[in-house]
Amino acid sequence: MAAVATPRSAIGAGFSALHTGARIASTLILLPVAALAVCVFLPSGGVWPHLLETTLGLYLKDSALLAAGVVLGAAVIGGGGAWLCTVCDFPGRRFLEWALILPLAFPAYIIAYTYTGMLDYGGWLHQRLGAQALPSIRSMGGGIAVLSLVLYPYLYLLVRATLLQQSASLVEAARTLGFGAWRTFAQLMLPVARPAIAAGAAIVAMETLSDYATVKHFGIQTFSVGVLRTWFGLDSLVGAAQLSTLLLFFTAGLVACERLARRRAGYYNAGQREALGAVYPLRGARAWAATAACALPVTLGFALPAAQLAAWAWPARGAVFSGDYRELIANTLLLGAGAALATAAVAVLLAYARRRRPRDRLGWLHRAATFGYAAPGVVVAVGVMLVCTTLEKAAGAGAALAGIASPGLFLSGTLFILYFAYTTRFLTLGFNSVETSLLKVSRNMDYAAATLRASGGETLRAIHLPMIRTGLLTAMLLVFVDVIKELPATLVLRPFDFNTLAVRAYEMASNEQLPGIALPSLTIVAAGLLPLTLLARRIARRPARTLMRR
Amino acid sequence: MTSRQPHYHTALAAFALCCVLAPGPGGAEVNIYSARQEPLIKPLLDRFSKRRGVKVRLVTGKADALLARLKLEGRDSPADLLITTDAGRLYRAKEAGLLQAVESETLNANIAPRYRDPQNHWFGLSLRARAILAVAGKADTAAPARYESLADPVWRGRICIRSSDNIYNQSLVASMMHANGADATLAWAKGLVANFARPPAGGDRDQILAAAGGLCDIAVANTYYLAMMLQSGNAAQREAAKKIRVVWPNQRDRGVHINISGAGVTRAAKHREDAVALLEYLAGADAQRWYAEANNEYPVLDGIAPGAVLQAWGEFKADDINLELLGRLNRDAVELTNRAGWR
Ligand SMILES: [Fe+2]
Numbered sequence: 001m002a003a004v005a006t007p008r009s010a011i012g013a014g015f016s017a018l019h020t021g022a023r024i025a026s027t028l029i030l031l032p033v034a035a036l037a038v039c040v041f042l043p044s045g046g047v048w049p050h051l052l053e054t055t056l057g058l059y060l061k062d063s064a065l066l067a068a069g070v071v072l073g074a075a076v077i078g079g080g081g082a083w084l085c086t087v088c089d090f091p092g093r094r095f096l097e098w099a100l101i102l103p104l105a106f107p108a109y110i111i112a113y114t115y116t117g118m119l120d121y122g123g124w125l126h127q128r129l130g131a132q133a134l135p136s137i138r139s140m141g142g143g144i145a146v147l148s149l150v151l152y153p154y155l156y157l158l159v160r161a162t163l164l165q166q167s168a169s170l171v172e173a174a175r176t177l178g179f180g181a182w183r184t185f186a187q188l189m190l191p192v193a194r195p196a197i198a199a200g201a202a203i204v205a206m207e208t209l210s211d212y213a214t215v216k217h218f219g220i221q222t223f224s225v226g227v228l229r230t231w232f233g234l235d236s237l238v239g240a241a242q243l244s245t246l247l248l249f250f251t252a253g254l255v256a257c258e259r260l261a262r263r264r265a266g267y268y269n270a271g272q273r274e275a276l277g278a279v280y281p282l283r284g285a286r287a288w289a290a291t292a293a294c295a296l297p298v299t300l301g302f303a304l305p306a307a308q309l310a311a312w313a314w315p316a317r318g319a320v321f322s323g324d325y326r327e328l329i330a331n332t333l334l335l336g337a338g339a340a341l342a343t344a345a346v347a348v349l350l351a352y353a354r355r356r357r358p359r360d361r362l363g364w365l366h367r368a369a370t371f372g373y374a375a376p377g378v379v380v381a382v383g384v385m386l387v388c389t390t391l392e393k394a395a396g397a398g399a400a401l402a403g404i405a406s407p408g409l410f411l412s413g414t415l416f417i418l419y420f421a422y423t424t425r426f427l428t429l430g431f432n433s434v435e436t437s438l439l440k441v442s443r444n445m446d447y448a449a450a451t452l453r454a455s456g457g458e459t460l461r462a463i464h465l466p467m468i469r470t471g472l473l474t475a476m477l478l479v480f481v482d483v484i485k486e487l488p489a490t491l492v493l494r495p496f497d498f499n500t501l502a503v504r505a506y507e508m509a510s511n512e513q514l515p516g517i518a519l520p521s522l523t524i525v526a527a528g529l530l531p532l533t534l535l536a537r538r539i540a541r542r543p544a545r546t547l548m549r550r
Numbered sequence: 551m552t553s554r555q556p557h558y559h560t561a562l563a564a565f566a567l568c569c570v571l572a573p574g575p576g577g578a579e580v581n582i583y584s585a586r587q588e589p590l591i592k593p594l595l596d597r598f599s600k601r602r603g604v605k606v607r608l609v610t611g612k613a614d615a616l617l618a619r620l621k622l623e624g625r626d627s628p629a630d631l632l633i634t635t636d637a638g639r640l641y642r643a644k645e646a647g648l649l650q651a652v653e654s655e656t657l658n659a660n661i662a663p664r665y666r667d668p669q670n671h672w673f674g675l676s677l678r679a680r681a682i683l684a685v686a687g688k689a690d691t692a693a694p695a696r697y698e699s700l701a702d703p704v705w706r707g708r709i710c711i712r713s714s715d716n717i718y719n720q721s722l723v724a725s726m727m728h729a730n731g732a733d734a735t736l737a738w739a740k741g742l743v744a745n746f747a748r749p750p751a752g753g754d755r756d757q758i759l760a761a762a763g764g765l766c767d768i769a770v771a772n773t774y775y776l777a778m779m780l781q782s783g784n785a786a787q788r789e790a791a792k793k794i795r796v797v798w799p800n801q802r803d804r805g806v807h808i809n810i811s812g813a814g815v816t817r818a819a820k821h822r823e824d825a826v827a828l829l830e831y832l833a834g835a836d837a838q839r840w841y842a843e844a845n846n847e848y849p850v851l852d853g854i855a856p857g858a859v860l861q862a863w864g865e866f867k868a869d870d871i872n873l874e875l876l877g878r879l880n881r882d883a884v885e886l887t888n889r890a891g892w893r
Pocket of ligand 1 (some may be wrong): 772
């Protein structure tokens with residue numbers, strides 16, 4: 001860095017379009033969430049004394065238990081799986097290392113419906129085994145199990161990426177010190193993987209806390225359930241917004257902890273490291289135990305529910321070829337692709353602006369803009385509607401002054417509002433992976449470009465974007481997969497006669513027809529498989545040579 | 551390197567295209583926000599559309615979310631008609647100033663006053679009865695004759711009922727508050743909670759399945775779920791439903807608790823005439839017969855027979871409380887269930 005004599009200020013200057021754009025984008029995306037926060041100052045119609053007296057304690061208890069359980073479960077499965085598949089070798093590893101991300105294709109509520117359909121009263125497994133043999137799936141334990149199975153892939157992806165990048169030298173060190181696999185794991189790998197575990201845990205906790213359909217199905221009373229009960233039951237949207245704000249504060253705390261964990265760990269990956277191959281070839285019983293340990297989450301989180309859905313869907317399979325169904329698929333893909341593009345673009349804008357001006361006073365805006373992930377989707381949707389309709393009314397008033405026709409619902413009446421909602425909700429997924437991959441690009445590149453008098457846009461296009469292509473692709477794939485599964489915002493914000501696969505599955509489910517959800521659900525899973533396979537190929541691309549043989 | 555660069559301009563153009571692809575408004579049409587799911591309303595809308603030559607467009611969703619959308623869109627809202635599956639949400643929509651009065655001889659003649667708003671802002675279009683369902687051989691001979699008896703200690707650990715998040719239970723509680731007062735209803739709700747066989751989870755159908763599977767002896771559910779199970783393509787559901795007897799509660803006093811699915815014309819309606827015509831169609835003989843036969847609900851129109859399954863359960867006396875009261879008491883009912891610990 002010292003070799004290139006470029007003052008810092010030269011890099012930030014002359015590129016205010018980027019920063020203005022970033023500020024507009026982050027403000028717009030923050031607004032729906034901020035609208036919730038503003039509700040703190042509005043009268044809630046007296047719901048708080050009532051909630052304090054009755055159910056608030058229950059919401060807190062269930063949320064804490066569920067979040068802790070799911071984070072722990074996801075960390076054990078995701079972290080353990082990443083460790084085994086990256087550092088050890090055992091039969092079936094090459095297959096399992098990509099199969100482990102498959103549960104990500106399943107919407108959590110679909111897995112919940114599938115398991116209750118098998119294990120609750122009336123299900124075939126329940127009838128086969130009897131009520132005594134089975135613990136109730138509709139319980140805290142059931143909720144933790146199902147959400148852990150669906151959410152662990154986030155942790156798996158992040159931990160695995162870290163292990164692949166950072167661990168070659170550490171394992172080298174471990175070998176020199178004569179550590180075995182376990183000791184290396186506990187004393188060297190865990191500290192190195194801590195930031196990834198923290199980041200993954202934050203994502204998992206946020207998804208868990210914002211989930212409504214799954215926990216509702218299991219009768220768990222988390223904060224999100226309380227939020228919607230306050231809105232729907234007590235008819236207090238303001239009270240619901242205030243509860244959501246509480247949830248957001250909690251999330252802000254989580255994110256702060258995660259940042260702290262990251263900062264303390266620092267980044268070891270300044271330059272390109274030699275990629276790591278399987279280091280500890282396992283033998284005999286240990287090897288097969290590792291195979292079983294990795295195969296179990298894939299079976300329970302993907303293969304078994306997929307097989308059950310396929311069995312349910314089989315009699316109705318002809319419907320896939322109907323025109324109606326083609327439209328569902330096309331709409332679903334349209335939303336997924338549009339949202340992936342929009343979110344990735346905003347993520348690049350914000351992450352890049354942050355990189356150019358790390359000490360920007362308004363940098364917190366970019367971070368705060370990612371909080372939409374933690375609130376229940378339908379509440380975020382109301383915030384998004386509020387922002388859009390306010391802008392529309394302002395435009396209408398402006399048009400009236402100018403004596404021209406009102407533009408009407410030019411935002412909320414189009415797909416724009418859906419993309420807006422998705423970006424608000426899923427920006428954190430895109431932002432995290434874009435920011436992380438930008439951090440890996442040496443700053444010397446920026447300084448070199450600045451000496452060559454390249455503009456910020458040129459530098460971004462010519463240097464950064466190609467270098468962060470993998471991170472960008474990961475961001476888009478993750479958002480795509482989450483959007484095609486998304487339900488509450490899609491349901492309320494969509495235009496007339498615009499159905500998606502998730503909407504169809506929901507309508508079948510709320511009609512309490514479990515087998516009817518099977519076909520649309522399977523199609524959602526199938527649509528998610530292609531992007532996930534791409535993702536898996538990205539993360540598996542590395543020399544598979546063994547560094548150490550015994 | 552240039553050749554390997556992703557095509558950003560293509561991406562931008564693709565996104566713009568994604569936004570524009572939303573369908574625009576057409577000519578003669580009725581636009582509907584419906585809390586009733588598409589499969590349960592679309593066939594009727596299609597029939598109306600064909601008869602009148604009017605396009606019918608639909609968004610379905612959760613009632614309160616649709617209400618929020620209607621409210622925020624204000625005068626610009628494209629929705630002409632709001633359909634819900636309970637009276638409480640229609641009452642809420644009216645209170646928020648989202649509906650308008652409709653004077654129609656057909657509607658007034660076809661729908662009894664207790665099933666519509668006193669100012670004709672909304673109209674009930676089908677009736678659903680919430681009954682006590684008893685497992686044959688275990689509870690049917692001694693089954694509770696009143697909702698009130700569900701709190702009796704003999705039923706400890708023997709009752710399945712869904713969460714009080716659900717509007718059906720909220721309305722039931724509201725009707726009891728109206729009949730017995732808040733204190734007696736709170737005591738009742740606490741007794742009921744003590745009698746739960748498990749913490750509430752799942753929908754009405756799940757309670758029936760649990761009862762048939764031996765978890766509990768009594769389930770409380772809307773009868774159309776039982777009828778759907780009896781007609782199900784799934785053998786397990788049919789077998790389960792056959793084990794259940796319908797008990798009509800409170801036959802010696804106020805009668806069975808009834809709720810409606812209904813609709814109202816929005817204040818922002820741009821196609822008021824067609825919307826009223828659709829309401830009239832839904833309250834007419836053709837649509838009412840469909841509600842009875844395809845949906846296993848009770849028609850609001852006198853003279854239309856319920857479906858065969860419903861007829862087999864016999865006639866019953868229905869609570870004649872004006873359904874507007876269910877909406878009025880809804881919040882109190884939810885607070886009461888919170889106090890009673892009914893999840
Ligand atoms: Fe229902």
